Amino acid sequence: MVSQYLIFRALVSLRKSKQVIDFITITNELQKKNGIEEAGEVSYPTQLVSIVPI
Known part of the structure; x- marks a missing residue:
């Protein structure tokens, strides 16, 4: 849950x-x-980029 929060804050x-x-x-x-x-190094953001449409 912390990783999603940190990524969300970065997006904002x-x-x-x-x-x-x-x-x-x-x-x-x-x-x-x-x-x-805390956001899962680069692996978690990479997963998000691969599944979320731009």
Whole structure:
């Protein structure tokens, strides 16, 4: 559950700053906030990108 929350917060932050939302920007945002480990490293965001339509 923590990983979903951290990814959601990263998405909100990117949206507020009007940045493009993609795998790279999400991963970078998580790294900036030191949340990449709690979000499942890169594997969980990668899974989301592969199943969620853009």
